[in-house]
Amino acid sequence: xxxxxxxxxxxxxxxxxxxxxxxxxxxxxxxxxxxxxxxxxxxxxxxxxxxxxxxxxxxxxxxxxxxxxxxxxxxxxxxxxxxxxxxxxxxxxxxxxxxxxxxxxxxxxxxxxxxxxxxxxxxxxxxxxxxxxxxxxxxxxxxxxxxxxxxxxxxxxxxxxxxxxxxxxxxxxxxxxxxxxxxxxxxxxxxxxxxxxxxxxxxxxxxxxxxxxxxxxxxxxxxxxxxxxxxxxxxxxxxxxxxxxxxxxx
Amino acid sequence: xxxxxxxxxxxxxxxxxxxxxxxxxxxxxxxxxxxxxxxxxxxxxxxxxxxxxxxxxxxxxxxxxxxxxxxxxxxxxxxxxxxxxxxxxxxxxxxxxxxxxxxxxxxxxxxxxxxxxxxxxxxxxxxxxxxxxxxxxxxxxxxxxxxxxxxxxxxxxxxxxxxxxxxxxxxxxxxxxxxxxxxxxxxxxxxxxxxxxxxxxxxxxxxxxxxxxxxxxxxxxxxxxxxxxxxxxxxxxxxxxxxxxxxxxxxxxxxxxxxxxxxxxxxxxxxxxxxxxxxxxxxxxxxxxxxxxxxxxxxxxxxxxxxxxxxxxxxxxxxxxxxxxxxxxxxxxxxxxxxxxxxxxxxxxxxxxx
Numbered sequence: 027x028x029x030x031x032x033x034x035x036x037x038x039x040x041x042x043x044x045x046x047x048x049x050x051x052x053x054x055x056x057x058x059x060x061x062x063x064x065x066x067x068x069x070x071x072x073x074x075x076x077x078x079x080x081x082x083x084x085x086x087x088x089x090x091x092x093x094x095x096x097x098x099x100x101x102x103x104x105x106x107x108x109x110x111x112x113x114x115x116x117x118x119x120x121x122x123x124x125x126x127x128x129x130x131x132x133x134x135x136x137x138x139x140x141x142x143x144x145x146x147x148x149x150x151x152x153x154x155x156x157x158x159x160x161x162x163x164x165x166x167x168x169x170x171x172x173x174x175x176x177x178x179x180x181x182x183x184x185x186x187x188x189x190x191x192x193x194x195x196x197x198x199x200x201x202x203x204x205x206x207x208x209x210x211x212x213x214x215x216x217x218x219x220x221x222x223x224x225x226x227x228x229x230x231x232x233x234x235x236x237x238x239x240x241x242x243x244x245x246x247x248x249x250x251x252x253x254x255x256x257x258x259x260x261x262x263x264x265x266x267x268x269x270x271x272x273x274x275x276x
Numbered sequence: 277x278x279x280x281x282x283x284x285x286x287x288x289x290x291x292x293x294x295x296x297x298x299x300x301x302x303x304x305x306x307x308x309x310x311x312x313x314x315x316x317x318x319x320x321x322x323x324x325x326x327x328x329x330x331x332x333x334x335x336x337x338x339x340x341x342x343x344x345x346x347x348x349x350x351x352x353x354x355x356x357x358x359x360x361x362x363x364x365x366x367x368x369x370x371x372x373x374x375x376x377x378x379x380x381x382x383x384x385x386x387x388x389x390x391x392x393x394x395x396x397x398x399x400x401x402x403x404x405x406x407x408x409x410x411x412x413x414x415x416x417x418x419x420x421x422x423x424x425x426x427x428x429x430x431x432x433x434x435x436x437x438x439x440x441x442x443x444x445x446x447x448x449x450x451x452x453x454x455x456x457x458x459x460x461x462x463x464x465x466x467x468x469x470x471x472x473x474x475x476x477x478x479x480x481x482x483x484x485x486x487x488x489x490x491x492x493x494x495x496x497x498x499x500x501x502x503x504x505x506x507x508x509x510x511x512x513x514x515x516x517x518x519x520x521x522x523x524x525x526x527x528x529x530x531x532x533x534x535x536x537x538x539x540x541x542x543x544x545x546x547x548x549x550x551x552x553x554x555x556x557x558x559x560x561x562x563x564x565x566x567x568x569x570x571x572x573x574x575x576x577x578x579x580x581x582x583x584x585x586x587x588x589x590x591x592x593x594x595x596x597x598x599x600x601x602x603x604x605x606x607x608x609x610x611x612x613x614x615x616x617x618x619x620x621x622x623x624x625x626x627x628x629x630x
Binding site (some may be wrong): 027030031038041042117118119120121122123124125126127128129164272273274275 | 332334359371372373374375377387392393394396397399400401403404405408409410411420421423424426427468618
């Protein structure tokens with residue numbers, strides 16, 4: 027049942043031009059950035075050889091590119107998730123799901139899975155360029171996969187936050203703005219927090235980006251994984267509660 | 277125009293009320309027995325929808341207050357009320373889209389609050405706005421609905437084709453729902469509600485936006501569905517209730533004002549009053565003594581209005597009396613009350629929509 031809803035969600039994305047536009051534009055921008063990173067690498071390659079234990083292709087090209095992809099995901103998340111529930115509420119199609127023998131958990135998980143498939147498609151497509159480096163060099167697989175894991179976890183969390191905001195309103199535009207605000211805040215929250223005692227550290231801990239960077243450096247840390255998992259699960263639980271509350275009128 | 281007094285009484289003028297003083301009338305008794313048989317046959321068929329004093333508050337205003345009723349298999353119940361009376365809220369509660377603030381809803385014996393999935397599996401719901409995914413084609417949409425209602429994959433095609441056939445959609449299967457006319461969209465909504473052959477079918481204003489021919493088709497479909505399912509349909513169109521329902525409930529301002537069979541309702545609509553005019557002034561006391569007359573009012577000089585029991589016709593007796601007394605009866609007319617009047621009287625609103 028979750029699969030049915032997820033598949034419809036995923037397919038519906040591609041029945042409007044939005045999904046293609048997002049995928050197309052992300053490729054163009056990442057390609058430009060990729061070219062820049064490769065260019066830089068080629069420029070300093072000669073000097074790198076002289077260093078003891080020099081940084082490789084993965085550190086200088088793949089990691090920054092995945093970092094860029096993460097930022098880009100942050101900006102497209104509101105567009106991709108705004109319609110999830112808000113649009114159904116606006117078009118009164120939510121009634122169809124509410125009247126069918128489904129639990130709220132199935133509805134929320136179905137929608138989440140649907141958007142997650144789309145996000146993973148974005149991640150997969152962004153990996154095409156780094157992988158093309160294999161034609162002329164070799165990459166550090168451990169570091170690469172760690173980065174991919176980080177990007178996947180990041181996108182899963184962004185999607186969960188977007189879904190939660192979408193359950194709160196009837197207007198997709200409001201959901202989009204709300205999601206953008208929350209994500210951006212979570213991204214930049216540590217700008218003010220650095221080096222100001224315990225309070226600053228807590229604020230810095232909340233930052234999405236602080237948990238993403240270690241993955242890019244090839245550092246797999248369970249506490250970072252836990253951060254994303256806890257945040258995602260919390261958002262999903264709140265989404266379920268929200269839909270239930272709507273029915274109960276509480 | 278004023279009404280037969282009978283109509284002033286709220287709700288519940290059922291068989292038992294009527295039989296109190298009319299047992300002696302053989303014609304009435306025959307009809308009473310007929311009614312009784314009908315009532316007994318109904319008790320044997322399964323109760324599919326039952327609501328117990330459901331109330332729903334929006335903030336501090338009660339959109340629906342203390343509404344209780346039941347629907348059995350093989351019954352079409354019309355839910356009648358002006359706009360904003362609480363019809364849609366009630367439909368939403370029946371279909372599990374919102375929970376009642378108090379009271380409970382049972383669908384096919386399952387409590388909507390404690391076993392929502394079992395209850396929802398037994399119902400099909402066409403909301404006021406058909407819940408269409410605009411980007412899907414009719415076939416894709418109906419397949420999705422069939423899947424949501426857990427119809428096994430292999431039977432989905434059959435279910436979809438059957439629902440399409442019943443709703444007259446066979447020609448438009450490949451079209452995107454957004455491009456269909458309002459009438460067709462409404463029919464797709466209807467197909468969605470019956471695709472899984474639920475025992476309970478809830479239709480919120482099913483004929484809105486349809487042309488007269490489509491309305492007739494939908495009504496006959498509702499009658500057909502009413503044979504094996506329990507159908508509840510809400511409307512503000514009185515003729516719709518007359519055309520498709522077995523029983524009617526009138527709701528206004530969230531309260532149930534009337535709940536009776538169409539048969540009883542139509543009897544109310546039939547004449548319960550006579551207007552009689554005489555050349556010479558009649559004796560009111562004598563007219564009141566005519567069997568079956570419940571009250572007499574003088575409309576204007578030498579013109580009276582007789583209220584009588586629904587099952588008697590005092591015309592003959594009145595003519596005879598006039599002859600004996602020499603009042604010179606010159607005009608006698610049954611006064612027809614209309615469904616509209618009953619509606620207006622019960623809801624206490626101005627002009628009814630129809």
